[in-house]
Amino acid sequence: MSKFKKKSESSQDIPTAALPDIIFMLLFFFMVTTVMRETEILVKQDIPRAEQLVKLEKKKLVTYLYVGEPKEPEIFGTESLIQANDAFIAIDGIVQWVNTEKDQLSEVERDQITISLKVDKETKMGIIVDIQTELREANARKIIYATPQKTDDN
C-alpha cells in the first residue's frame, strides 16, 4: 500500500501557468497580421484560380477594383458592376477614381500605382477590356489580376 501512497503524493495537476503566455503569443500574431476590412464588398467574388502567381511586395501602391455581379440583384440588377472603395462606379468614372487614388501617394510613387483587379469568374471579358482601356487612359499601366493559388485537386 505504501507504494500507492507514494504515487499519490505527486501533484496530478497539469501546470497551466504558461497557458496565458501561449495564448498571448497567438494573440499577438493575429493582431499583427490582421487587416481590418475597410470596405464592404458588394459584388460576388468567386475568383478563378491560377498557378503562376507573382507576389507584390509594396502593398502601399496597390489599390483594388472589384468586379462582379451585385450581391443584391433586386436593387442593383444582374449586370456585372465595378466597385471601387465603397461604391459602384461607372466605366467613365475610372480615370477620375485613379487620379484620386494617385493623389494619395507621394509624388515619386504616383506612376508605380498598381491596380489589383478582383474579378468574379462569371464576369464577361467585355467589362474587363473596358476597364483596361480606361486604365491606359489614366496612365495606370500596372495591373494585377488577383487570383488565389491553384491547388492540386482542382
Add this chain to the structure above:
Amino acid sequence: MARSKNRGSQEVNAGSMADIAFLLLIFFLVTTQIATNKGLTLLLPPKQDEEEPEPVKQQERNIFKIQVNSLNKLMVEGETLDDPSLIGDMVYDFILNFGKMSDVEKGPTGEKVSDRQTYESLPASMKAYINSKLRSDKSSDGPNAAIVSLKADRGSSYEIFIEILDQLNAAYNRVYGERVGLTAEEFRKLNRNDPRDLDLYDRARSGIPKSISIAEPSKVGG
C-alpha cells in the same frame, strides 16, 4: 505582525488571464484576413496618341494568335483547340523558335541584346532541343520579335482568360527558369530583394521580353 501578513497569498490571481486572452484571440481570429497580394501581373501598353502613326505591322509568323469566342471556344494559330492547358507548351516552342536569328540589338538602353546573343547564352540542353525540334521558318524569328496576342471576345468568360494568361506566364517562366538552370517554380519564387536572386532574374530575362498583348476585341460578338 509581519507573519500574519505573509499568510495571505501575495500572488495576483492570474487564472482568468487565459480567458481574457482567449476572448481577444477569438476576436482577431474572426476578423483577420491574411492579405493576398498575389496574382497575375500585366503591364498595359502606353496610352495611344491620336497623332502617332500606327505601329509597324508585325510579320504574321512572329505573332502567336490566341482567340476566344463568346462560347469560350479557343482558336490557336488558326486552328481550334479544346484543351487550354496545351497552350503552355505551344508558346514555349514559339518563343524559342529562333527561325531567323537577327543581330539587331533590342531592348531597353544599356542592356540591348540581340537574338543571337540570347541564343548563345542558353544552356546546351536547350540549344539541342531548339536545333532538333524547332527552328521552323513558319514560327517566330527569335524571342525579341515574338509576340503572343490574346484576343478574347467581349462575351467570353473571365475564367478562361485567366486560364490562358496563366498558361502564357507558365511558358515564359519555364523559358526563364531553364535558361538559368531552375524550374519554372523556382524561378517564380526568386526573391528580387536579394541581390543574388535579382542577378539570376535579370540574367534569365535579358533578351527575352515578355510580350503578351491583350488585343482589343471585335465589337460584335461571334
